[in-house]
Amino acid sequence: MANGKFITLEGIDGVGKSSLVPCVNELLGTYGFKTLITREPGGTPVAEAVREILLLKWDEEFAPATELLLMFAARSQHVTEVIAPALNRGVWVICERFSDASYAYQSGGRNINAAFIDSLAELVHGDYWPDLTLYLDIDVELVRKRRLDSEDDRIESAGLEFFRKARERYRELANRTPRIKQIDASRPLSEVKDEVRRLVREFVKVSTSK
Numbered sequence: 001m002a003n004g005k006f007i008t009l010e011g012i013d014g015v016g017k018s019s020l021v022p023c024v025n026e027l028l029g030t031y032g033f034k035t036l037i038t039r040e041p042g043g044t045p046v047a048e049a050v051r052e053i054l055l056l057k058w059d060e061e062f063a064p065a066t067e068l069l070l071m072f073a074a075r076s077q078h079v080t081e082v083i084a085p086a087l088n089r090g091v092w093v094i095c096e097r098f099s100d101a102s103y104a105y106q107s108g109g110r111n112i113n114a115a116f117i118d119s120l121a122e123l124v125h126g127d128y129w130p131d132l133t134l135y136l137d138i139d140v141e142l143v144r145k146r147r148l149d150s151e152d153d154r155i156e157s158a159g160l161e162f163f164r165k166a167r168e169r170y171r172e173l174a175n176r177t178p179r180i181k182q183i184d185a186s187r188p189l190s191e192v193k194d195e196v197r198r199l200v201r202e203f204v205k206v207s208t209s210k
């Protein structure tokens, strides 16, 4: 059986990734592909427990390396238990966030040298990189205004400067990585959905004609 494809959605907190997942899933369903929806950090019981540790507001500061290592601990479980087996069974995996988020948040936002992330990614998932990444780009101030009412977790509570740096890193990655498609998420949701569908259709066409 042919391997499944690995599609990720990325962007700073509050950009609206979650509302686009059903849109991608429904579209893939129309082609008859089996799909699996998952997220990071999380996706297995152990990885979800690590997620709780990561997002809780503790009385002590997280060292940047602690945050990075926990992200990759969760990812290791997720890839081993869920992502790799699904792809190998021919399932198309739709995942909210993956290692690109570690480059944006832990390297861009927390100033960790990207070379450490390269090494951890190689150790934890080797060749399992997304085939297509939908990066939703939005101005940091605009997203803050949109989500004024929601309660922030530990990472969301980081200041605007942290999110500006994370966004900058996402945009740099998108500029130099062909699999990452940058989408202007400041537009109305219906327009963003149309573009997401167009990109996924294009991806399906190219990847199934090989």
Ligand code: TMP
Pocket (backbone or CB within 6 Å): 013, 039, 040, 041, 071, 096, 097, 098, 099, 100, 101, 102, 103, 105, 106, 155, 156
């Ligand atoms: P979520 O709210 O999109 O589910 O993600 C949880 C938080 O974890 C979000 O603030 C982004 C952050 N995160 C990182 O900092 N690094 C990572 O590698 C991942 C996957 C998520």
